[in-house]
Amino acid sequence: MLNEAELDVPSASLQRRRRPRARFAAGHILPIIEGTTFVAALLLPVVLGDRTDLITLATNVLILSLLAISFDLCWGFSGIMSFGQALFFGVAGYAIALVGRDLDFSNLWGTLPLAMLTGLVLAALFAAFLLLGRKPPTTIFVALGTLTGSYAAERLVSGWQYVGAGNGLSSVKLLRLGTYEFVEGPAFYALALISLTLIYAGARYLKRSQLGLVLAGMRQNEERLAFFGYRLQLFKALIFSLAGMVAGLGGALYSYHQGFIGPGNMGPGLSTTAVIYCLFGGSGTLIGPVLGTAAVEVLSYELADIDAIKQFWPVILGLVLLGVVMFQPRGILGLIVSDRERIGSYGLRRRKD
Amino acid sequence: MALLEIRGICKSFRTLRALDGVDMDVDAGTFHGLIGPNGSGKSTLLKAIAGAHFAESGSIVFDGTDIVRATPYERARAGLSLKFQITAVLGELSVYDNVLLATQSCEKLSSLLFSSKRRAFDAEVGSLLERFRLIDRADDLAGELSHGQQQWLEIAMALALKPKLLLLDEPTGGMSPEERRVTGELLEPIKSHCALIIVEHDLHFIRDICDRLTVLDQGRVLDQGDIETIQRSVKVQQVYTTRV
Numbered sequence: 001m002l003n004e005a006e007l008d009v010p011s012a013s014l015q016r017r018r019r020p021r022a023r024f025a026a027g028h029i030l031p032i033i034e035g036t037t038f039v040a041a042l043l044l045p046v047v048l049g050d051r052t053d054l055i056t057l058a059t060n061v062l063i064l065s066l067l068a069i070s071f072d073l074c075w076g077f078s079g080i081m082s083f084g085q086a087l088f089f090g091v092a093g094y095a096i097a098l099v100g101r102d103l104d105f106s107n108l109w110g111t112l113p114l115a116m117l118t119g120l121v122l123a124a125l126f127a128a129f130l131l132l133g134r135k136p137p138t139t140i141f142v143a144l145g146t147l148t149g150s151y152a153a154e155r156l157v158s159g160w161q162y163v164g165a166g167n168g169l170s171s172v173k174l175l176r177l178g179t180y181e182f183v184e185g186p187a188f189y190a191l192a193l194i195s196l197t198l199i200y201a202g203a204r205y206l207k208r209s210q211l212g213l214v215l216a217g218m219r220q221n222e223e224r225l226a227f228f229g230y231r232l233q234l235f236k237a238l239i240f241s242l243a244g245m246v247a248g249l250g251g252a253l254y255s256y257h258q259g260f261i262g263p264g265n266m267g268p269g270l271s272t273t274a275v276i277y278c279l280f281g282g283s284g285t286l287i288g289p290v291l292g293t294a295a296v297e298v299l300s301y302e303l304a305d306i307d308a309i310k311q312f313w314p315v316i317l318g319l320v321l322l323g324v325v326m327f328q329p330r331g332i333l334g335l336i337v338s339d340r341e342r343i344g345s346y347g348l349r350r351r352k353d
Numbered sequence: 354m355a356l357l358e359i360r361g362i363c364k365s366f367r368t369l370r371a372l373d374g375v376d377m378d379v380d381a382g383t384f385h386g387l388i389g390p391n392g393s394g395k396s397t398l399l400k401a402i403a404g405a406h407f408a409e410s411g412s413i414v415f416d417g418t419d420i421v422r423a424t425p426y427e428r429a430r431a432g433l434s435l436k437f438q439i440t441a442v443l444g445e446l447s448v449y450d451n452v453l454l455a456t457q458s459c460e461k462l463s464s465l466l467f468s469s470k471r472r473a474f475d476a477e478v479g480s481l482l483e484r485f486r487l488i489d490r491a492d493d494l495a496g497e498l499s500h501g502q503q504q505w506l507e508i509a510m511a512l513a514l515k516p517k518l519l520l521l522d523e524p525t526g527g528m529s530p531e532e533r534r535v536t537g538e539l540l541e542p543i544k545s546h547c548a549l550i551i552v553e554h555d556l557h558f559i560r561d562i563c564d565r566l567t568v569l570d571q572g573r574v575l576d577q578g579d580i581e582t583i584q585r586s587v588k589v590q591q592v593y594t595t596r597v
Contacts, residue, residue, distance in 0.1 A: 134424070210457055211465040217443050217454045224441045227403065228458040228514060229429030238462070339445060340494070347449040347478070347491070 029337050034287045041193055045186045056184050057301055059257055061294045062192035066250030067270070068277035068289035069196075069203060073243040075275075076284030077207065078236055079219040081139045084126070084146030085247045085274045087153050088119040090266020092248030093255035094163055100173030108177045112195075112252055119248020120241050127237035136222060136233060147268055154267030168262025175256040184257065192253055196290070199246050203286055206242075213346040215239065219284075280324050282331025284342050292331060296321070354417070356381040356548050357402070357518055361411035362421075364394075364401055364572075371397040372408070373572040379518065379565075384540075384549045386559040389569035390592060395552040396438055398569065399520050402550070403435035404428045416517060430459065434516035438523045438552075440503040442510070444496025448487055451495045451506060452478045455513035477513070485509040485539060501532040505539065512543065519543065521551045525558055537562050556593070568592070 041062070048054045067089050074080040092115035099114065100106045130145045131137060137145075158166045174181040175191075182188045206212055217225050218232055225232055255261040264270065273296075281292025299320070303313035328334055330342070355378040364372040372394045379385045387395045400406040402413060404425035413421045420428050443451050456474050457465065464470055482488045485505040490498060495506060504524055511519055524540075525533040533555060540549065540562060553559050559566065560580055567577040568589050576586045583589055 206466070209466055210453075210460070210468045210471065211462070213446075213450060213454055213457075214465060216446060216450075220443045220445055221441055223405075223425075224437075224443065225454070225458075226425045227405075227429055227435050228455050228510075229426050230458055231426050234462075343445050345447055345450065345492075347447060347453060347475075 028341075030285060030287060030341055033291075033333070033337075037287060037290065038197070045189055052185060055186060055189055056257075057297065059184070059189045059192050060254075061297050062189070062196050063250050063253045063257060064274075064277065064297065065196055065290040065293045066199060066253070067247055067274045068281070068293045069199060069286065070243040070247035070250065071274040071278045072283055072286060072289045073203060073239055073246065076278060076286075076289070077203075077212075077215050077219075078239045079139070079222070080131070080236055080240055081143040082146040082240070082243070083143050083268065083271050083275065084148075084150035085243065086268070086270035087126075087146070087150040087266050088123050088244040088247035089251035089254070089270065090157075090261065090263075091122055091153065091251070092116070092118045093251035093261035093265055094157070094169065096252045097169040097172045097255050097261050098163065101169065104173070106173040106176050106256075108175055108182075108191075111175065112249060115248045115252030116245045117248070119251065120245035123244020123247075124237070124241040126244070127240040131233050131237045131240060133233070136226075147271070150266060150268050150271045154263045157266065158263040164262075166263060168260060168265075169255075170260045172255050172259050172261065174259075182256065188257055192257070195249060195253060199249065200286060200290070203246075207286065207344065208346075210346065211235075212344065216343055216346075276321055276325075278331075279329070280321055280331055282333030282337065282342070285331075285333050285337060288331050288333040291333065295332070355379060356416060357550075358414040359398075359402070359411070360414075362398070362401055362408045362413065363410045364397055364406055364408050370572050372401065374411070375569070375572070375574055377567050377574065377577065379548055379550060381517070381548050382544055382546075383565060384544065384551065384563045386563035386566040387550055387552045387569065388554075388556065388559060388566060388593075389575070392571075393569040394572040395569055396522055397572075399435065399522050399550065399552055402428075403433055403520055405435070429514060432515075432517035433520065434511040434514040434518070435520040436504075436507045436511045436522060436524060438526065440500070440507050442495040442498070442503050442506050444494060446495060447492055448482065448495050448498065448506060449478060449491040452481050452509055452513050455510040456481075458514060481509045481513055484542075486535070501528045504528060504532075505536070508536075508539070512547070516547055518548045518550065521549065521553075523552055523554065525553060525555055533558055 044058055045055060067085060070085045071082060074082040095118045096111045096115050099111060126149060130142050157163055163169060174183060182191060214230060214235060218235065222232055277293040277296055278289040280296055281290065282288025299317055303309060303317060309316060324332065357379040359375060359377040362372050362375045375398060387398065389395050397406060401408045404423060408421055411421065412419050415431060415433060418431065420431060453474055456477050460470065482491050485508065487502060487506060487509065490502065498506060508524060525536050528536065537558060551563065563580065565579055566583045568575040568583060570592055575592065576583060576589050
């Protein structure tokens, strides 16, 4: 064991002998991007004015960003390749739609926590099956397991009359706060922005905590961490469950915002889209998936509006995404954010003491 | 009672019998060398003790508990710590963070989430970095260290777990003579609180730091005892005719 005398040595000497941290001069790009994005998001409704269509698009981007962050928690943080995040998104969306239809209840303080709980519990069940075996599961096993879950749920719902079968559930009851009803527009945008900001802040805190260090180590060498005494499957199950909770919140907001939820909102299509949002923006950065969602959704919106390419804009979009994933695997943020900053440095805060 | 009692351990890889009924005892506070020709089963035995390989039969009693079916993390928590033959530092993390990761491994989830012991760990991590001459490289990426420094970092990480038994697989592999000498000096102080099993090809290094030796050949124990006993062993001399 280390004795007390040994323990007394370093704090002062660490401060004294450590070299100037020049690398951090170039290591503060992410906070700048985060701050700029947040300010831009705050000002957006003012800039857009009465362009309701664009405010609706921006609200969609914020809601889908929750799904992208949910995938980033899995892949970018923990190395869990989940192709099933839309499952938790969709099931939560259906849950609040059914509660509105059958129980005539759509109060914000009740339904949004319910949606988060639905995502959390469902993801925890999946985690128990996929991640908590005696031997660590392979990436492929988890990817196929989550993909299968997402696909099976989509097929199940497509044939289930109680939940609207292939037509889904439309005319979802409006979300209420007291007597106020949220409809598309600045108020819903503000609600989505608050939700995203809170989730983002929580995920950012997690990433920078000592638990974040475990996750960073886990991504690099799982076996090594197991020999340190970390029970990695538990950590993975925890993060996967939290990711499910975030996706659940996104699903509820989506359902209320669109007034509709359908089988496609829990299938492999949307699950894969979440992967693309994240990889396009830059996984493991948190802000990358948000920017990736904005880029993909705005690009889709604009390309679909140009008459000359109306027929084949998905092909163009697909090629752009393919190019980014193939030639810039760290996403668009990888062009300006170093690997060092993306991964993080966990001893940093200590030196401020 | 010995800290580690191994009885009849067997391990095969397809048709190759890597370990064939190995018996070995390691007492607390002793440095135990594991030597033998290439392919004799040294690293396999070390991995079987640490849990990287599961033995097919036999028992491994560590500190009074049979751990032969325990997972690597359970063994690590019981007080076993392994330094891999091929350095497995986390190259994209800083040197400091590598040691911090090992130091905080026994903490509860809530403590990790709220980073409640970050200050306390600072002293411990600093102490290890100081002792292993890495304090000036604390902020550098572990992947940027020289090979010898990565070996030291590995040992520092293994010691950060506060093990009762440290397993070192070729800790001086690829080191210069000076680095080997320093490594011996770095290991000497741990004797007061930790036993050591060391696999090493450098027999001079083994002779300098170990109290006892076990010689493996073709997955079996050829001989074991203190240094003088092994040096006089005819069976060992037939395998190592000139080097011990």
